[in-house]
């Protein structure tokens with residue numbers, strides 16, 4: 001028999017009885033069983049309420065090894081390494097750039113124990129006790145490394161926003177493969193995007209740096 005609208009209304013869960021007790025009754029756990037179920041339900045609700053945004057707030061101290069220096073920062077546990085470098089150190093380390101913040105462009109690339117990582121995808125707390133090298137740690141304007149010098153000589157940048165990421169990635173790659181082909185360099189740079197389209201110059205610079213390092 002088709003149920004009337006009133007019958008259906010009767011079955012609607014109330015605020016404190018969201019259908020669960022009716023279900024339990026329906027399968028035979030009535031009376032005391034339902035009372036226990038209600039009790040458990042209220043307890044579960046109370047436990048949920050204990051976890052508030054306030055109780056999850058707070059900061060922790062992290063000590064980072066950045067370019068050979070111990071740097072301290074007070075950050076929330078969810079703070080990324082990129083955010084910490086750029087916004088929670090004094091002086092800030094601004095070589096790694098914030099562009100996409102979701103691990104797609106490579107502008108934030110740093111070396112973590114000599115391996116390129118997207119620092120927007122690494123938590124600062126996870127980078128503690130690891131060696132962090134940013135583009136600033138690869139060389140200086142007076143004494144650039146081979147890749148930095150080759151970027152200047154080959155005019156391998158336009159706006160320059162992607163440049164620290166490329167320089168860091170290529171510097172790490174040339175240590176692994178000091179004699180790469182163009183295809184190797186392109187492959188090594190596949191995680192770095194240049195919105196200005198300076199790729200040909202970037203790849204030339206990488207190959208020039210490799211040659212220069214061998215000479």
Ligand code: FES
Pocket residue numbers: 097098099100101102103104105106107108109118119120121
């Ligand atoms: S800012 Fe990290 S990958 Fe784009």
Ligand code: FES
Pocket residue numbers: 157158159160161162163193194195196197198
């Ligand atoms: S030089 Fe502008 S994004 Fe690469």
